[in-house]
Amino acid sequence: MKLALTIAGSDSGGGAGIQADLKTFSAHGIYGMSVITSITAQNTMGVLGIEDISPDMVYLQMKAIFEDLYPDAVKIGMVSNEDIIKMIAKGLKDYNVKNVVLDPVMISKSGSYLLKPQAVEALKKELIPLSLVVTPNLMEAGELIGKEVKSVSDMKEAAKKILDFGAKTVVVKGGHLTGDALDVFYDGKEFYEITSERIDTKNTHGTGCTFSSAIAANIALGHDLVESIKRAKAYITGAIKHSLAIGHGVGPTNHFWNIEIRKV
Ligand SMILES: Nc1ncnc2c1ncn2[C@@H]1O[C@H](COP(=O)(O)OP(=O)(O)O)[C@@H](O)[C@H]1O
Numbered sequence: 001m002k003l004a005l006t007i008a009g010s011d012s013g014g015g016a017g018i019q020a021d022l023k024t025f026s027a028h029g030i031y032g033m034s035v036i037t038s039i040t041a042q043n044t045m046g047v048l049g050i051e052d053i054s055p056d057m058v059y060l061q062m063k064a065i066f067e068d069l070y071p072d073a074v075k076i077g078m079v080s081n082e083d084i085i086k087m088i089a090k091g092l093k094d095y096n097v098k099n100v101v102l103d104p105v106m107i108s109k110s111g112s113y114l115l116k117p118q119a120v121e122a123l124k125k126e127l128i129p130l131s132l133v134v135t136p137n138l139m140e141a142g143e144l145i146g147k148e149v150k151s152v153s154d155m156k157e158a159a160k161k162i163l164d165f166g167a168k169t170v171v172v173k174g175g176h177l178t179g180d181a182l183d184v185f186y187d188g189k190e191f192y193e194i195t196s197e198r199i200d201t202k203n204t205h206g207t208g209c210t211f212s213s214a215i216a217a218n219i220a221l222g223h224d225l226v227e228s229i230k231r232a233k234a235y236i237t238g239a240i241k242h243s244l245a246i247g248h249g250v251g252p253t254n255h256f257w258n259i260e261i262r263k264v
């Protein structure tokens with residue numbers, strides 16, 4: 001059995017965060033574990049409140065896992081504040097964690113800050129250098145490099161700059177572009193454009209969480225990084241295609257077994 005860990009915030013509505021990650025791990029046949037950084041009261045319409053877990057408790061959860069159930073891959077999502085970021089970095093170093101997928105979550109689709117704006121620098125300094133792959137969306141890539149990212153050529157420029165912060169590889173997600181759903185992967189040598197059809201739906205809550213945890217799941221299964229990203233792209237495309245029109249706002253992606261994997 002392969003094991004994967006998500007270090008992220010809880011979404012009470014089940015569409016994003018820890019809940020989306022664990023559903024994604026299960027759909028890949030992976031045993032999922034969690035380190036909860038923050039609890040959000042959230043549904044398809046928005047975030048009603050946020051309560052962060054103490055940094056010591058974040059570290060204790062990591063200790064509990066790494067000293068008994070060492071994961072094959074780790075996904076990091078909402079990290080909320082600088083003290084939590086520093087504690088996660090300490091845990092990753094103490095336990096020599098390698099296969100880290102970092103989704104630099106900053107603002108929910110509904111507009112709530114999931115990372116304190118003053119903590120962006122800590123994220124860049126402490127967590128990016130410990131990551132195998134960083135997966136910003138257009139807005140997050142722009143915040144990281146201090147310049148708007150609006151086109152495929154901007155995405156490539158951003159990927160290069162984020163690599164300079166110490167990331168080993170970067171996927172800049174183009175979910176918020178128009179036209180095909182095109183993401184850019186950069187490994188320091190080559191650029192890859194990973195494209196799928198754009199699905200016409202408003203129900204895209206949790207797309208970034210689902211995509212990054214699917215990359216982690218595929219790494220845990222033993223696939224190389226390019227193959228893991230390709231498979232994750234197929235998975236998120238299926239999860240959006242089958243997304244759920246539940247609740248009164250932006251419905252969530254849907255996770256299901258026996259998903260068809262095809263080249264995109
Ligand atoms: N409507 C859509 N149709 C197909 N793929 C999409 C759609 N929206 C987002 N994606 C894909 O979902 C993944 C997550 O991207 P994105 O939505 O930009 O992340 P985030 O949730 O962090 O903003 C990317 O692979 C992106 O291309």
Ligand SMILES: Cc1ncc(COP(=O)(O)OP(=O)(O)O)c(N)n1
Nearest residue numbers: 009016017108109205206207208209
């Ligand atoms: C607890 C929590 N973590 C992360 C997010 C952001 O998730 P994402 O997949 O980017 O989806 P949207 O918020 O953009 O729908 C979240 N909302 N909550």
